[in-house]
Amino acid sequence: MELVIFSNTFALIAMGVTLFLYLLSAVISVMQTVAEANNCGDGSRMLISVLKNVSGVLCIISQLVMFGVFFYIGASSQELLFALMVCTALSLVISAPRKEKK
Amino acid sequence: MVFNSLEFLIFFPIVLILYRILPLKIRWVMLLITSYYFYMGWQADLLYLILFTTLVSYVCARKIEASVTKRARKIYLVIALVASLSVLFFFKYFNFLSENVTGLLELMGFGVSEFTLNLILPVGISFYTFQTLSYVIDVYRGMIKAEKHFGYYALYVSYFPQLVAGPIERPENLLPQLKRKNPFTAYDTAVGLKMMAVGFFKKVAVADQISKYVDGVYNNLDKTTPGLINGFTITVATVLFAVQIYCDFSGYTDIAIGCARVMGIKLMQNFDNPYSATSIKDFWRRWHISLTSWFTDYLYIPLGGSRCSKVKHYRNILIVFFISGVWHGAAWTFILWGTMHGIYQIVGNITAKYRVMLWDKLGVSQQNPILVIAKKIGTFALVCIAWMAFRANSLRDLGFLYKQLFTGWSGVSITESMKALDMSVMALMTVVFSVFVINLLDKQINLRIDELHLDSGLSVPRANAYITVCWTVCVAWLILLASNAASSFIYFQF
Numbered sequence: 001m002e003l004v005i006f007s008n009t010f011a012l013i014a015m016g017v018t019l020f021l022y023l024l025s026a027v028i029s030v031m032q033t034v035a036e037a038n039n040c041g042d043g044s045r046m047l048i049s050v051l052k053n054v055s056g057v058l059c060i061i062s063q064l065v066m067f068g069v070f071f072y073i074g075a076s077s078q079e080l081l082f083a084l085m086v087c088t089a090l091s092l093v094i095s096a097p098r099k100e101k102k
Numbered sequence: 103m104v105f106n107s108l109e110f111l112i113f114f115p116i117v118l119i120l121y122r123i124l125p126l127k128i129r130w131v132m133l134l135i136t137s138y139y140f141y142m143g144w145q146a147d148l149l150y151l152i153l154f155t156t157l158v159s160y161v162c163a164r165k166i167e168a169s170v171t172k173r174a175r176k177i178y179l180v181i182a183l184v185a186s187l188s189v190l191f192f193f194k195y196f197n198f199l200s201e202n203v204t205g206l207l208e209l210m211g212f213g214v215s216e217f218t219l220n221l222i223l224p225v226g227i228s229f230y231t232f233q234t235l236s237y238v239i240d241v242y243r244g245m246i247k248a249e250k251h252f253g254y255y256a257l258y259v260s261y262f263p264q265l266v267a268g269p270i271e272r273p274e275n276l277l278p279q280l281k282r283k284n285p286f287t288a289y290d291t292a293v294g295l296k297m298m299a300v301g302f303f304k305k306v307a308v309a310d311q312i313s314k315y316v317d318g319v320y321n322n323l324d325k326t327t328p329g330l331i332n333g334f335t336i337t338v339a340t341v342l343f344a345v346q347i348y349c350d351f352s353g354y355t356d357i358a359i360g361c362a363r364v365m366g367i368k369l370m371q372n373f374d375n376p377y378s379a380t381s382i383k384d385f386w387r388r389w390h391i392s393l394t395s396w397f398t399d400y401l402y403i404p405l406g407g408s409r410c411s412k413v414k415h416y417r418n419i420l421i422v423f424f425i426s427g428v429w430h431g432a433a434w435t436f437i438l439w440g441t442m443h444g445i446y447q448i449v450g451n452i453t454a455k456y457r458v459m460l461w462d463k464l465g466v467s468q469q470n471p472i473l474v475i476a477k478k479i480g481t482f483a484l485v486c487i488a489w490m491a492f493r494a495n496s497l498r499d500l501g502f503l504y505k506q507l508f509t510g511w512s513g514v515s516i517t518e519s520m521k522a523l524d525m526s527v528m529a530l531m532t533v534v535f536s537v538f539v540i541n542l543l544d545k546q547i548n549l550r551i552d553e554l555h556l557d558s559g560l561s562v563p564r565a566n567a568y569i570t571v572c573w574t575v576c577v578a579w580l581i582l583l584a585s586n587a588a589s590s591f592i593y594f595q596f
Contacts, residue, residue, distance in 0.1 A: 003528060025563055056562030060569065077581045078528050081311065084574040085535035088303075091567040092542040 014066035103143030137262035159234040163248040198432035226266030263361040269392035284366025294363030301356030307578035309349035330522035332510040380477040439491040
């Protein structure tokens with residue numbers, strides 16, 4: 001079976017951009033953890049929080065574009081499901097809640 | 103009505119709106135009617151069985167409480183037990199027993215014609231019967247007071263989120279919550295909806311997607327080219343079944359707990375990452391917790407539990423697991439599955455001391471991460487070997503499966519074996535990712551959710567995670583609808 005999403009240029013670009021944005025979100029998430037651990041000032045924390053939310057919005061948009069491209073190029077349902085699973089896994093890793101310090 | 107149907111997506115918001123706008127005094131009436139309506143979505147004509155079991159257990163519990171002598175209390179307890187168990191036995195086990203007795207008589211040379219009745223197995227009968235039994239026994243033991251309000255008691259038995267496949271609730275947990283006002287809170291609603299999303303994800307995006315590969319092997323043992331059903335195929339299909347049954351059942355439980363939580367009601371936990379168990383004993387502390395605790399409280403401890411001689415202790419374990427197998431279904435495969443778990447536990451108990459001695463001698467700590475991983479893999483393998491009995495369509499099939507699993511490894515071609523499973527590389531990768539996703543979701547949304555800092559401030563990435571989960575459910579649902587492969591929950595048959 002030919003995998004459309006790995007052989008179409010637009011699909012590859014869309015996937016690349018989405019993965020890059022998820023990576024960026026992950027980096028910002030790590031920055032937030034580090035900032036909290038080092039008791040950084042409110043300004044820095046707020047900036048990181050804004051960046052995190054902005055990158056989150058970009059992830060949602062790029063994800064939508066990516067699936068739009070997949071539909072357009074006629075990807076199979078199995079390919080769509082696979083891409084969705086990857087996105088779900090990435091978004092869950094990035095947004096994993098931390099235990100509240102008591 | 104099943105959770106993964108369009109009817110439920112219309113039904114639940116209506117119930118929720120009515121729940122919030124109706125005064126507390128008449129809320130139970132609405133919940134009772136909607137719960138019965140929910141059940142009637144399957145078998146309207148078998149609703150009388152729930153009504154009968156409810157009425158008998160209600161009256162007997164009231165009589166037990168009102169009785170002065172121990173003898174009278176015992177008589178009412180026996181009446182309740184016999185009435186509830188007779189209904190369960192008749193509808194679930196009559197044909198099984200009849201077939202086996204006939205077969206046995208034929209073996210002994212008596213010419214007896216088979217006598218079976220055209221019975222439909224009432225959905226969820228084992229669940230609501232056990233729930234009524236726990237109520238009557240608790241009243242008999244003096245642990246709770248008998249419920250005076252018949253309406254609330256009927257609602258306790260038939261509360262729709264947990265009516266057909268649990269969790270098997272205890273009266274002291276559910277009854278007071280049904281009577282409480284349970285005011286709307288954004289937190290409960292958010293947690294409930296998230297749990298429902300996770301449940302739908304497990305069921306629609308994982309369990310139902312995997313089922314076709316499992317069925318392809320287990321339902322076609324005669325049709326498939328014999329050479330293709332080898333040790334590798336069976337191993338993959340069985341591991342997939344382990345994922346399927348977990349996602350199917352815990353998915354149902356998550357939806358049930360989520361539905362109740364949106365109404366401000368907390369149902370008991372039923373799963374706690376069972377496949378991360380390090381022993382079979384540990385597995386049963388994590389799998390179908392409400393049933394395990396039911397058997398512990400109402401069967402294992404009354405039999406003497408572990409506070410008796412070793413032989414009696416092992417006998418008690420075997421009885422509990424044998425009955426657990428019988429509870430799951432009227433077939434020898436289920437009985438064998440239960441018995442296997444009993445034997446696992448007994449062997450585990452006998453060898454525990456020697457295993458500790460062995461590790462001490464080798465200088466390996468019990469907390470050694472490699473040992474812990476090895477224990478988890480070993481436990482998972484044992485659980486999977488038992489799942490084969492659970493999934494096999496007959497003892498004959500099971501014999502073939504075990505034979506192939508242990509001997510059918512010569513000349514195995516992985517490419518050819520994957521053809522027997524009808525599974526592409528992309529499908530395999532999807533399954534691997536879905537297992538990873540479920541692990542993450544379980545960690546995030548387990549009942550320990552209350553300890554987590556879930557709604558602290560606005561977080562787009564967190565919202566995105568659940569948007570993606572919902573989106574995946576929608577796509578997976580469409581795929582199932584298009585291929586007409588949407589199925590009911592496995593545990594509904596019990």
